[in-house]
Amino acid sequence: MNYPGKGLVEGLAVTARNFVGSYFYKDRLTTVQYPEERIQTPENSRTFPFLVFDESPDKPRCTACKICEVECPPKCIYIVMDRDDKGKPLQRPKAFDIDISVCMQCQICVEVCPFESIKMDNDYEKSKYGRFNDLVQRLPDLLKSNDYYRQIKPVKAAEVDAKLKAEAEAKAAKKAAAVAAAAAKAAATPPAGSAT
C-alpha cells in the first residue's frame, strides 16, 4: 500500500524499534564502555615487544645473544649480558631496555630471535606522563610469562610451544642417542672395568 507520508511513518517505526529495543536487547548496543569493558584484541594486533619467561622471571628464554639489538632498525634495544663473579657469561640479560618512544613496532626483533624469546605484545595502555625515562621499558617491565603469551595470542603461542617441545624432544633424543652411543662404545670396548 502506498500513501502520502509513508516514508516518514516507516522511519518513525524504525527509530521507535531502536529506542525500545535498546533497552531490552543488550546486543543492539554496540558501544564498548571502555575502561570497564574491553574486547579481546585480535591475534595479529601488535604494539611493542616483550620478553617471554617459562617458569619464573629469573629464568627468561632470552640468552642475551644480542641478535635483536643488532637487527633492530631504529636501534632501540639495549642489552647487557649477565656475568658471574668470575666474569663468565651467564647467557641471560642483566639489562634489557626497549625505548618505546623509538620502537616502530616492526616486529623484526621477533623474526630474528632464535630462541622464541621476544614477542609482540598487544597491551595498548602505555601512556606515561614523562617523555624520556618513563617510556623506556626495563627488564622487569618486559618480562611476561608464557601463560600471558598464550592468552593474548593463542594460535601463535601453541605453534611456538609445539616447536619448542619438538626441539626439546629432538635434543633429548639426540642426547639419549649420544648416551646410548657412548654406552654402546663403552660396551664394545672389551675389558674396561665394571660396565654400568
Next chain:
Amino acid sequence: MNIAFWIISAVAVLGAVLAVTLRNLVHCVLALILFFIGIAAHYFLLRADFLGTVQILIYVGAVAVLILFAIMLTHNVTGVDGPKELLGVKWWSGAAIAATLAILLKKAILSDPLATLLPAGDKAQSSVAEIGKALVAGWVVSLEAIAILLTAALIGAVVIALEEIQKS
C-alpha cells in the same frame, strides 16, 4: 494618566526619535520595533488587549520583519556618507508637516462619532467580542472589500513571481 502611561510614552517616543535619527538602517528598524511595542503597551493600558496583541502580531511580527528583510538586501546599510546635519531646514520642514498632521488628526478623531462610542473608563472587559460583532455586522462591506483587495494583492504577487520564473 498614570506613571505607566508616562513611562511607556517615553519609551515609545525614544524609539520613534531614534528611528529617524540613527544612521544605521538596521538600528533604525530596531528602534522602530521598540516604538511598535510601546504602542502595543499603550493599547494594553487602554484595555484594548486585542488591538495590542494584533499590533505585536502584525507590526512587530510581520511588518518590521518585512522591513528588515528589505534592508538586508540593500547594499549600504550604514549610510555614513549622507549629510550629517540635524536641525537643518529639512528637519524643520518635516517637523512642521508632522505637527500639522497631528493637529488635523486630533481634530478629525475627536469630531468623529466613533470617539463617543468607545467604552469610557477602565472597564476590565475584553474588546474582542465587540470588535468581532462590529466587523461582521456594521462594517461587513468594508471588511469584504479589504478581503478582496488583499486577495487581489496576493494574486498579483504570485503573477509577478511567475513572470520572473518564466523569464529565467
Next chain:
Amino acid sequence: METIYQLLHVTFANVPAWTVQVAAFLIPIAFIFGVYPAIFALTTLVERKALGRIQNRYGPNRVGIFGVLQPLADGLKILLKEDIVPRVADKFTHFLAPVLIVVPGLLVYLVVPVAPGMVAVDLKIGVLFALAVGTMSAIALFMAGWASRNKFSLLGAVRAVAQVVSYEVPTVMAGVAVIMAAGTLSTLTIVQRQGGGILNISNWYVFRPWGLVGFVLFVIGGLAESARCPFDLPEAESELIGGYHTEYSGFKFALFQMGEYLAGMAMAGVTVTLFLGGYMGPGSGPGLVGSLIAMLWFFSKLAGMIMLNIWIRGTWPRLRVDQLMGFAWKVLLPLALVNIVAVGFWHFLTPRPLAWVVTTGWLVIWFLVLTKCNASAILEKREYRYV
C-alpha cells in the same frame, strides 16, 4: 493569578492585603522562572539519552548515576567558556539578541494553564497572545545574525526569519479552528471546553476530525517556528556552521539554546492546551487533589509532546529551503483553511454522526486533492548503488 490570590487571601487572612497581592504576582512568575528552565535542563539530558537510544547508543551516562548530572556539567562547562565578540560585530545588537531570544519563550507560559484556574494571567485573548509573542523571536534571531557580521550568520538569520514568518500563517490558522470551535480566545476556557465526556478524555479536540488535522498542522508549525528538526535550516550545521549563533560562545550561546528549547516547549504547551485538553484527564478537577492530578496530567502531556519532538528529531532528515517554503504555502496553508471550513460544518450540522461523516469526508477529499496537486514535489523512491 486570581485563584492564587484567593487561596492566599483565605490562608493568610491577617497579613496586609498588599503583601498578598505582591505574592500573588510573584508566585506565578517564580513558578515560570523555576519550573520551565528546570524542564529545559532535564530535556537536554533526556533528548541526548533518547537520541542515543534511537541510534542504539547509551547516551551520556558518566556524570552521576545514569548521567543525571550531565546538564549541570554542561552548564558549568559553558559558563567557563570565553565570551567572544567579533571585532567588527555590532556590539550592542550582538549583546541584546541572546537576551531577547529567551523572552518570547517565557512570555508564552504566562497564558498556558497548568491546573484548573492556575494560569499566570487569564488573558481574554490568550491564544492570540501566545501566537503573537512567538513571532517576536524572529526579531531576536535576525538581530543575532545581522550583528555578527558573518555570512553564515546572516544566511541563517534570513532563513530563520523567512521560516518563522511563513509558518506563522498556517499555525495561526490551525489555531483559529480551535478558537472557532471553543468560541473563545481564553486558554483557560478552551481547556474547560475540552473537559467532560468519557473520563475527561473524549472531548479533547484532537479526537475530532478537524482537531486531528489541526493538531498535526500545529505540531508541524510549532516545530518550524522553534526551528527544531526537521526544520532546523537556520542553524543547519552542515551548511551554515551554526547559522545565526555561529559567532556566539559561552553563556550567550547557552541562552540561544535555552531560548530555542523554551520556545519549543512553549509551542508544545500551547499544543497541549489547544488540542490535547490541557490539564484535563481522568481525576483532574477543582480542589487540592484534583488540581495536583490536573497538574500531573498537564506536565505528562507536555513531556509526551517533548518526547514526540525528540522522536521526530531522531528520525527525519532536514528539509531543503524550497521544500520548506513549498510545504508551508502549498500544503499546510490550504489544509488549514479547509480545516476552518470543516469546523464550520462541525458547528452547524446537528446530528453528531452526520457532522462526523461530513467533516471527515471533506477533510479527506481535500487532503487527497492537495496531495494530487503537489504530486510533482513528492520525491520518487531512489535506489542508491555503490559501485
